[in-house]
């Protein structure tokens with residue numbers, strides 16, 4: 145299981161992760177975001193992800209939201225702006241990353 149990180153790097157650029165309520169996020173980011181989803185947002189301009197912080201949000205859903213926003217950030221970083229707006233692609237990759245992370249077992253020695 146992942147713990148949602150506070151920061152990480154994509155292609156050498158540091159991104160930060162925040163938990164905010166929806167109103168605060170919309171105020172903070174205004175129109176400067178790649179995608180404002182119901183449960184999160186990715187801003188490649190500011191190198192920030194936000195996850196909506198709601199008590200009723202299941203842990204699993206928050207985790208998938210993190211993966212979803214991370215995929216947006218990765219596609220933006222790669223300059224794949226058309227794909228960044230393909231929510232079906234982004235969500236498909238998010239669910240698979242979540243499944244990968246939940247089902248990974250053991251370590252393979254690559255030496």
Ligand SMILES: [Zn+2]
Pocket residue numbers: 179180181212216231234
């Ligand atoms: Zn999205």
